[in-house]
Amino acid sequence: MTEPVKRYSVPARFLHWIVAAFVFVAWPAGAIIKFVKEDVKLTFYMVHESLGFLILWLMLARLVVRLFVKPPPHLPMPALQRGxxxxxxxxxxxxxxxxxxxxxxxxxxxxFPFSLFGQWPIWSPIGKEPGIAPLLSSAHLVLGWTILVLFVAHFGGVLYHHVIRRDETLERML
Known part of the structure; x- marks a missing residue:
């Protein structure tokens, strides 16, 4: 008889997949905003920004869960791969x-003040600051592409473990 799969906790799995779903909507919405028609551009911004705001809080919750709920141990793999x-x-x-x-x-x-889904205004520690706005936007853009690269690496690892190694890596998060 085989040993059952040691899975991540229910909160860890739930938060992982809800963040993934939100990123799968927020990232493409942000990437195409400059190409959409003006009459829907504000809707794209609202969805992109609101999901981003929720992702922040969900990621902080994930961090808390990760720090207080021990994840299952790594499956056996070479040290470099684990790193x-x-x-x-x-x-x-x-x-x-x-x-x-x-x-x-x-x-x-x-x-531009931010309101969550256009309904709930969210206070900001800064107001209009045209001197730093381009720097913040550029950093946001670069980090957005970095997230895509990290996602591709993460997904590639999942495929490698599931298809080639045929181990339980994916099942641990399902």
Missing amino acids: VADTVHWSLYAALIIQPILGFLATNAWG
């Missing part, structure tokens, strides 16, 4: 926390 996996994992955590903060601050620095 790459940990680096990608923690880089995604950092990027998905920093990215919404940069976007939020950039929005406000350009002089």
Whole structure:
């Protein structure tokens, strides 16, 4: 009889997949905003910014869960592979926390107050700051592409483990 799969906790799995779903909507919405017609552009901004704001709080919740609920041990793998996996994992955590903060601050620095889904105004520590707005927007853009690269690395690792190694890596998060 085989031993059952040691899975991540229910909160860890739930938060992982809800963040993934939100990123799969927020990232492409942000990437195409400059190409959409003016009559829907504000809707794209609202969805992109609101999901980004929720991603920030969900990632902070993920961090709390990660710190207080021990994840299952790594499956056996070479030390270099484990190091790459940990680096990608923690880089995604950092990027998905920093990215919404940069976007939020950039929005406000350009002089646009933020309201969650257009309904609930969110206070910002900065107001209109045209001197730093381009810097914040550029950092947000670069980090957005970095998140895509990290996602591709993460997904590539999942495929490698599931298709080639045929181990339980994917099942642990399902």
